[in-house]
Amino acid sequence: MDHTVYLDHAATTPTDPRVVEAMLPFFTERFGNANSLYALGRDAASALEDARERVARAIGAARADEAVFTSGGTESDNAALIGLATAGGRNRGHLIVSSFEHHAILAPAEWLGKHGFQVSEVAPRTDGVVHPEDLASAMRDDTVLVSVMHGNNEIGTLMPVAELAKVAHDRGALFHTDAAQTAGKVPFDVEALGVDAASFSGHKIYGPKGTGALYLRRGVRMAPYLMGGGQESKRRSGTSNVAGAVGFATALELMLAEQADEMPRLTALRDHAIDAVLARVPYARVNAAEARDRLPHIVNFTIPGAEGEAMLLHLDAAGIAVSTGSACSSGSLKPSHVLLAIGCPVELAHGSLRISLGRSTTQDDIDYFIDRLVPVVERLRSMNPLYDKTVAAL
Numbered sequence: 389m390d391h392t393v394y395l396d397h398a399a400t401t402p403t404d405p406r407v408v409e410a411m412l413p414f415f416t417e418r419f420g421n422a423n424s425l426y427a428l429g430r431d432a433a434s435a436l437e438d439a440r441e442r443v444a445r446a447i448g449a450a451r452a453d454e455a456v457f458t459s460g461g462t463e464s465d466n467a468a469l470i471g472l473a474t475a476g477g478r479n480r481g482h483l484i485v486s487s488f489e490h491h492a493i494l495a496p497a498e499w500l501g502k503h504g505f506q507v508s509e510v511a512p513r514t515d516g517v518v519h520p521e522d523l524a525s526a527m528r529d530d531t532v533l534v535s536v537m538h539g540n541n542e543i544g545t546l547m548p549v550a551e552l553a554k555v556a557h558d559r560g561a562l563f564h565t566d567a568a569q570t571a572g573k574v575p576f577d578v579e580a581l582g583v584d585a586a587s588f589s590g591h592k593i594y595g596p597k598g599t600g601a602l603y604l605r606r607g608v609r610m611a612p613y614l615m616g617g618g619q620e621s622k623r624r625s626g627t628s629n630v631a632g633a634v635g636f637a638t639a640l641e642l643m644l645a646e647q648a649d650e651m652p653r654l655t656a657l658r659d660h661a662i663d664a665v666l667a668r669v670p671y672a673r674v675n676a677a678e679a680r681d682r683l684p685h686i687v688n689f690t691i692p693g694a695e696g697e698a699m700l701l702h703l704d705a706a707g708i709a710v711s712t713g714s715a716c717s718s719g720s721l722k723p724s725h726v727l728l729a730i731g732c733p734v735e736l737a738h739g740s741l742r743i744s745l746g747r748s749t750t751q752d753d754i755d756y757f758i759d760r761l762v763p764v765v766e767r768l769r770s771m772n773p774l775y776d777k778t779v780a781a782l
């Protein structure tokens with residue numbers, strides 16, 4: 389394709405060439421199995437442990453062995469939820485997850501709900517934030533685990549994780565947070581936040597797909613999710629993906645090195661996009677616009693009278709990659725559970741568009757996107773027989 393404006397960095401990012409370079413030797417000459425006792429194996433093990441130390445440092449962990457390498461956000465979320473809930477052979481108890489978590493949390497929560505546990509959902513308010521008071525009211529004496537994401541992948545709002553973790557701890561429950569969209573992009577420190585477990589994904593931060601980590605505070609027990617050779621201190625069996633661990637550690641370090649410059653740059657580009665869309669697309673709104681703390685790179689618009697998927701396809705034809713938030717994972721046309729959770733009516737949730745910015749994004753990209761979006765919306769609205777009714781109801 390000759391002209392691609394990629395505005396879907398929350399879906400995935402290209403692997404940074406510096407990351408690829410750091411990984412390459414571990415595919416070829418340094419290919420050893422980190423469990424083997426001879427020199428080639430010891431070399432792999434030392435690269436793996438070095439990567440672990442670098443990851444632990446980057447997320448503020450007190451000890452390297454608190455970082456468990458996984459295949460990414462989904463595995464870390466599944467392992468945390470199921471592994472922490474069922475630790476020590478527990479087969480009942482109460483869990484709380486927020487209702488706008490990624491499906492990598494909601495699906496295992498639902499599974500636990502069918503296997504002896506009771507699961508409650510705490511809803512975010514219309515500002516896109518899970519408020520500590522609301523979590524406090526959902527807590528019970530038998531609550532064993534709470535999981536609330538650090539930053540929402542569809543609307544970009546950030547949660548007061550330190551306060552939420554304190555609410556859980558005050559009632560004796562563990563606290564997990566999904567940091568797949570936040571670590572590296574905004575300050576994130578497991579000690580400062582006081583979480584017991586946290587999930588990370590490599591491909592959201594210019595690392596390779598199929599890489600990531602689970603932070604597990606020392607002393608927190610987790611039933612292993614993958615069993616076999618006992619790698620990762622028996623917490624995640626399977627021959628270690630040394631290249632992936634090195635790639636993930638390198639990607640995370642590069643994110644931290646560039647964070648101070650990237651955060652204000654992306655915030656300014658995001659705000660420019662918001663101002664331009666609101667000025668040029670009548671009735672457009674920003675979802676959860678009231679939230680004070682937000683990710684610099686994600687913004688979600690509702691554009692009444694224009695269908696999200698139709699906008700996406702027309703923009704794709706102009707070489708622009710965006711997301712609707714609704715169909716992202718399953719190809720279904722169900723409205724986004726995130727937008728419904730923050731109180732967005734179903735009809736409006738169908739008209740949503742998420743753009744997510746990244747290292748390659750320039751002001752020209754944003755201007756190109758807006759210049760193409762305006763006629764796309766006009767055209768879709770002109771073909772929509774319900775448009776006048778939709779805006780009259782706003």
Ligand SMILES: Cc1ncc(COP(=O)(O)O)c(C=O)c1O
Nearest residue numbers: 460461462490492541568569589
């Ligand atoms: C908040 C959040 N959690 C988990 C995941 C899943 O991560 P992965 O793609 O690494 O499995 C994603 C990816 O979309 C995400 O945005």
